[in-house]
Amino acid sequence: MxxxxxxxxxxxxxxxxxxxxxxxxxxxxxxxxxxxxxxxxxxxxxxxxxxxxxxxxxxxxxxxxxxxxxxxxxxxxxxxxxxxxxxxxxxxxxxxxxxxxxxxxxxxxxxxxxxxxxxxxxxxxxxxxxxxxxxxxxxxxxxxxxxxxxxxxxxxxxxxxxxxxxxxxxxxxxxxxxxxxxxxxxxxxxxxxxxxxxxxxxxxxxxxSKSPHVLKIGKRAFYEQLDVGLSEAYRQTSEVMTENMLARDAAEGIDAFLEKREPTWQGA
Known part of the structure; x- marks a missing residue:
């Protein structure tokens, strides 16, 4: 060229x-x-x-x-x-x-x-x-x-x-x-x-419409777990879900579900 x-x-x-x-x-x-x-x-x-x-x-x-x-x-x-x-x-x-x-x-x-x-x-x-x-x-x-x-x-x-x-x-x-x-x-x-x-x-x-923080960690975890064995995939995703539960958007999403309202995502 x-x-x-x-x-x-x-x-x-x-x-x-x-x-x-x-x-x-x-x-x-x-x-x-x-x-x-x-x-x-x-x-x-x-x-x-x-x-x-x-x-x-x-x-x-x-x-x-x-x-x-x-x-x-x-x-x-x-x-x-x-x-x-x-x-x-x-x-x-x-x-x-x-x-x-x-x-x-x-x-x-x-x-x-x-x-x-x-x-x-x-x-x-x-x-x-x-x-x-x-x-x-x-x-x-x-x-x-x-x-x-x-x-x-x-x-x-x-x-x-x-x-x-x-x-x-x-x-x-x-x-x-x-x-x-x-x-x-x-x-x-x-x-x-x-x-x-x-x-x-x-x-x-x-x-x-979803929490950008949750989508970010979920997308990353999806591709990472594809390339490891089954037991390691479960180990990795268990850690991801633990960290996810500690996020503010998880608390907001669960509370909104229990209170029957739409969540307000904070992106964290």
Whole structure:
């Protein structure tokens, strides 16, 4: 990729942010390229997530794509434009760091999917905490078709769908339809196009109505317990619940339930 192209990319609004009702909406904004994840775009997404993580006013995040699709994965023209181990390592390390930023973000993240979500775009859907898709969208990890196995997308994919289903996607590279993605657990639900926004906002508003402190510790505990054995998972989550019970929002929530009123969260 030329210096001129990089400079032009960095001057674009690669990620658009709009905040409303305590919900941050991030839009991947390379519509002509089906929002392919250039190095600059991945860096921009990560920076915006870091800002959101520090913003106590934000309770939930929506990630969507501009134009005709959610995200087509890595920018293949960029990958062929600079053939070097160091550049490739930078691209894939940056992608992994972006995905981890989604997982490590205190706020829940919801993918709003339309069109296609392929390769690293499918990985991003799998990485988000929740995902809603229009029923005509399609998903794939098609790297095998071009000689580049979807190894990093495999990480998120294999943690969301059954093993045989993940291997089917990875080994064949074939597209799956939105209803199948919902059946396999890649997304939470597939809805008609005209219902997509309402379905996504339904999740976002539900999440935003909860204690941000409780969601933060619960999200962290969820991902941590996935990677340990059963007894260690119970040990860890018992400690988490003990600490949670000592939080002011737990006291407020339980008292509000007993007193039959709505809780007033303090975020601590």
């Amino acid at each position: 030329s210096v001129e192209t990089v400079a032009a990319e960095q001057s674009e609004d690669l990620v658009l942010r709009e905040d409303s009702e305590g919900i941050a909406r991030l839009t991947l904004n390379r519509p002509k390229q089906y929002n392919a994840l250039s190095l600059a775009m991945m860096q921009a997404v990560r920076r915006e997530l870091e800002r959101i993580g520090e913003d106590a006013s934000i309770k939930a995040v929506i990630i969507e794509g501009a134009g005709r699709g959610f995200c087509a994965g890595h920018d293949l023209r960029e990958l062929r434009g600079e053939v070097s181990r160091d550049f490739y390592k930078q691209v894939f390390d940056t992608c992994c760091a972006m995905m981890m930023a989604v997982t490590n973000l205190p706020q829940p993240v919801i993918a709003k999917v339309h069109g296609i979500a392929t390769a690293a775009g499918c990985q991003l859907v799998a990485t988000c905490d929740l995902a809603v898709t229009e029923e005509t969208a399609r998903f794939a990890t098609p790297g095998v078709n071009i000689g580049l196995f979807c190894s990093t997308p495999m990480v998120a994919l294999s943690r969301n769908v059954p093993r045989k289903r993940a291997m089917q996607m990875l080994l064949t590279g074939e597209m799956i339809e939105a209803p199948t993605a919902a059946e396999w657990g890649l997304v939470n639900k597939a809805v008609p196009e005209d219902e997509l926004e309402d379905a996504v906002m339904g999740f976002a508003r539900a999440v935003a």
